Amino acid sequence: MGVSIDDVAAQAHVSTATVSRALRGLPRVSEATRAKVLSVAAELGYVPSPSASGLATGRTRTMGVLVPFVDRWYFGHAIEGIDQVLRENGYNLLLFSLGGYVHGQKRSFTESMVRKQIDALLVLSLGLSEEELRQLHHTEIPLLSVGGPVVGCSGVYIDDGAAATAAMDHLLGLGHRRIGHLSGGVQDERNFKVPALRTLAYRTAMERAGLEVRPDWIAAGDFTVAEGVRAAVQIFDAPGELPTALFCGSDEMALGAMFEAQRRGIRIPEELSVVGIDDHDFSAPAGLTTIAQKPWHHGRAAATMLLAELAGATGATRDTLMPFELVVRHSTAPPPG
Structure with missing residues (x-):
């Protein structure tokens, strides 16, 4: 059996992580420790996988x-x-x-x-x-x-909270009071915090303005055009009056909502205002108001x-x-x- 990184670590009296960093030329390894690891590796004939190039170049690059x-x-x-x-x-x-x-x-x-x-x-x-x-x-x-x-x-x-707040302030500044929200569909905040941050900013802006947050005006769109269409259908089909504006957690969802509104004959922006976040490649051709990031x-x-x-x-x-x-x-x- 060939020499392993564990063998090098044991003989050099350091951890395997330190051996890996020393052989790859990564920072936070003292020169004395690096020299010792390189000497032990050479003495034992250790070659790190997948090739010997790491010893020659110091990095995988x-x-x-x-x-x-x-x-x-x-x-x-x-x-x-x-x-x-x-x-x-x-x-x-x-x-x-x-x-x-x-x-x-x-x-x-x-x-x-x-x-x-x-x-x-x-x-x-x-x-x-x-x-x-x-x-x-x-x-x-x-x-x-x-x-x-x-x-x-x-x-x-x-700052996703600030970006979403800017979008909401734009709608509120125009005079909108019936504002719906297309949120991200990912609920596991451990995996993706951004949707929750944008939704929290929407709720906070509505509460700050003294406006009702209506559950039937909030739908998950999962950050895609197709899911934006589906979320818009859910809001448009809800009983009672429709919102006069939609804040969408991404431009792709906003574009989906615009497609569905057009299909139903809902005029944008005369009857429904739509704002997104991103400045997607298709947002300018579609005339979508958005919070641009790069x-x-x-x-x-x-x-x-x-x-x-x-x-x-x-x-x-x-x-x-x-x-x-x-x-x-x-x-x-x-x-x-």
């Missing part, structure tokens, strides 16, 4: 990106920004896709990351369990979240931070709030009458 989806607007643009920075700096991107939010199931991506020997990890809009965080921190790889707050690590994202810049900022951390910069990874702005188009106007 690969950054992992963990995403719940790859086909959503935010994730695609953020990954593009990350990849551009990595390519500019001679790094590769290794994508770990979960194929959706996994509820109540064990996720095995942490073992895969250790085996693939990535130098750092970016987590896109996905919460991690205490056990997953423990495993990742044990490997001591730099870790950063993108797109939403993740307990246990720093992140790059907008996930491409989020990805670039996060990847740049992690590369600086890998280069040994102290405090390079930190919580960073990115800018957003209200973009007023043709989907919002004062309420009828």
Whole structure:
């Protein structure tokens, strides 16, 4: 049987995580410890998988990106920004896709990351369990979240509560008092905090204005156009009067609501105002008023931070709030009458 990392750790009297960091040239390992580990590894003939290149270069020069989806607007643009920075700096991107939010199931991506020997990890809009965080921190790889707050690590994202409040203030400022809400459909806040933050801001703004929050005017749309259509159907089919405005937790849901309103002959913005969050590629052609954010810049900022951390910069990874702005188009106007 070949020499293992455990053998190197035992003979060097350090942890396996320290051996991994020392061989890969990662920060937070003293030069004396690094020299000792390299000497023991060479003496024992240890070659880290998947190849010997790690000993020659000191790094895998690969950054992992963990995403719940790859086909959503935010994730695609953020990954593009990350990849551009990595390519500019001679790094590769290794994508770990979960194929959706996994509820109540064990996720095995942490073992895969250790085996693939990535130098750092970016987590896109996905919460991690205490056990997953423990495993990742044990490997001591730099870790950063993108797109939403993740307990246990720093992140790059907008202030979702403030962004949703800006959208609501726009509708309230126009004079709307009957405002519905298309929320995200993910209820497991451990997996994704953003929908809950935006919904909380909606409720808070309504209560601050002294307005009724009607359950039949709130529907989950799961951040997609198709689910936005379905959520709009649920609100439009409810008995009684309709809202005069909809605050949607994402532009894709807002576009779905606009499609359904058009199908029913509900005029936008004369009878119904619609506002979203994101500034999706299709939002400007559709005339959608939105809170614009730039996930491409989020990805670039996060990847740049992690590369600086890998280069040994102290405090390079930190919580960073990115800018957003209200973009007023043709989907919002004062309420009828």
